[in-house]
Amino acid sequence: MTRRVLLVEDEAILRIPLGNELRRQGYQVRVAEDGEAGLAAIHEERFDIAVLDVRLPKRDGIELLRALRDRSPETVAIVMTAYGTVEEAVTAMKLGAHDYLLKPFPVEALLITLSRAGEFIDLRRENVNLRDRIDQLHHFGNIVCGSKRMKEVCDQARAVAAADITVLIQGETGTGKELMASAIHHESARRPGPFIKVNCAALAESLLETELFGHERGAFTGAVRQRPGRFELADGGTLFLDEVDDLPMPVQVRLLRVLQEKEFERVGGTRSIRVDVRILCSAKAALEACVAEGRMREDLYYRLKVATIVIPPLRERREDIVPLAEHFVRRYAGEAGKRMQGIDPAAMRVLLEHSWPGNVRELENAIQRAVVFTRGEVLTVDDLPRDLLVPGGSAPGPAATALAPLHDAMREAERRHILQALERTGWRRAKAAELLGITRETLWRKIQALQIAIPADVAEE
Template identity: 45%
Template sequence: MHIMIVDDERIIRESFYYWFEKSGHKVTTAASGNEALERLGQTPFDLLFVDIKMPGMDGIELLAQVKEKYPETLVIIITAYGSIESAVEAMKIGATDYLLKPFKPDQLSLVMEKVAVQQKRQEEFNYLKGRLEKITRFDNIIGQSPAMTAIYEIITDVAGTDASVLLSGETGTGKELVAKAIHAKSQRANLPFIAINCGAIPDTLLESELFGHRKGAFTGADRDRKGFLEVVGGGTLFLDEVGDISPKMQVDLLRVLEEKTVTRVGSRTPVRVDFRLITATSRDLEDQIDAGDFREDFYYRINVIRIAMPPLRERRADIRLLAEHFLKKFCHETTKRVDRLLPGALKILEDYDWPGNVRELENAIERAVVLSRSRALGEADFAFLRPPPSASPAGPSLREMEKYHIRNILEQHGWNITRAAKALGINRVTLHKKIKRYAISDQQPSPTVDDS
């Protein structure tokens, strides 16, 4: 536990310091309220012992500011017998307990036992609160904008049916989360949910993955293997980027949907299957039908219910909720104590257009948390979210926007091709091609904006 002793008397600070250090705690001291606030702004603390009477800012004023800025930090008030009324006032403001001078070591031990109980209760409360939020937010889908409220209603309506659902929208808008929410609220919830990214699997391999194969069906097929259409066993099959599959595969899947049977590669024996199909695409399937790249009959079969996911720039009211959610998530994962977003940071986030949508926002918050050295994220932590320079009076071209966005994601992931490709929603081969096409290099300076 990280403890700070705030007292203007040196002997009190030293006594606490040696007692807590001997008990295995990390201890810091401060001689005034202002010094304590300065240290709190630099380093997270679990517990403060604060003298109620100090020159300048007294203990009550310091307590009020701590509870406002760092609500999870516990505060114990130190007071003399003649100031019991002030101690009671401090408890009303939010102090965990108070300690009367002069005190004995066993009294200090008793107070620390109370602190331990308080921390355990807070952890239990946070856990239950998180569970409740997960239930009410449709399995981690976060948003209160009218667009998201409408989607929640559709999820509720379709979850109880077996109708095929097509989720459309830009990469990073949360299509898989919606698919999982539909599954979680359906009668198939206790059965498997299997997600397959069709754009990341070659067509020949996708056939084996979906339909399975018999031993000896092809080189390397050393045993019989069930495909995902069998493995899903009454659950939900989610095919992401369904627009990437070949016309032949579309025909095969259409037959499975109509006959509810699957035949493994290398076999002639059909097997009965039961599953609910949810598909997703970031492409315009109608355009693909016009171009002859997507079968119209298959399209109508998977497009019984259509849910269009709005891009993040069209639901800016949700950006703050999402940012705070990701902040808590990455603070927990990194064990860093970054507990709030400053107004300047929120303005940057709300003004940015987020071409990578929610996934890009998540990556931006993760980067900011990892690199932050304070307890609050400010404008400087999101300086990398600069708009690309305009190449013409009409603004940047689509090519320039894509080049800038790819480079931005690569920088966020330390030029790790695998992670960057996943964040962009494309495979490694496609990302390599785009890097080569745009001549993107980690030696290039990041674009800047001329504010003159």
């Protein structure tokens, strides 16, 4: 593809040989001898790349750069400057110039810079095309469904959303069960009502009972006022019970009654309270196994399993990795106020070849960390978390067959163990620290040292 280049240089001794060399290299070149002619060219034509001298007669390069930004923001600008005007080059970079060259420079330096600019243009075009493809993907709520398997899952979810029935959402940790529950609620007739969430694994039995059903004043020590439970708060809407496979047996009995009779009593109360609530629940383990092991009532199992949605792990739907990664880059770059162009091919290969035991949440955390720490506009392999590159993390190339150093393997094992504790407790650091047998301060130091990204929706403790 022939690229159109605008060359604005007032010195003929540079302008003429540079223009001739660029034409020999296959570029379509328009030259201008001053700022006025350069400005006219900007208004008359569209260019892929503009090479501008900073100091020009009539109008300077900074003014031309502003004109490019307003009239042709897609044009990649390269500025040329002498040693005494480096500050002006810095100003130009702040105005959006892609690169700069210090005079005097060999023509090879310009050719290399133009080649890099061309690669940038190609990558940007690929990202635009990818965004167009993402916009055309099958979506369900905020869920990106690019693969055939996820499209089928989304079709099932859309069907059950229209029916006011109990839905069990199954899948490994990090597959997006809560996001699926939220999408089902917002696609249902109950969307004007509340969507209330409870993590059943994060609370002790006594606390969970109070959390779900509320309590009366004086029901127990410290109950100084009446408090409504999540069932009351969800009246007219949807209640999502996350990790329902961890429900204690006494709470299962009370939950079964609500599902059957649509009523319950607060802890310490005698008055029955009727509610209109749809139940969505998730489980990381197969509930059939929980029934067989005696950890779940069989009658509750059948009440919960009216309809089942199974979200496949990310390793079984690798077609979703690219659109998900690009989605997270845009999201976290926007939150950080950064201008990001996407992910380079080598880094994308690492993402595609990783096994993703933590599923979409692990991918999201990896991209969030990379966006925060990168200094460039394109994520590279160097920006990715180290655990994606160690053998066993599926880094590409022959090194992937070698054993990792013991220190790296132990660090990775510790990181995954802490992640598992945090996810199991709903990212409640105090509860996770208790589960791990360490103090909150120690856990926080390890989170920082192991570069574990805390999801944006997790409240501060």
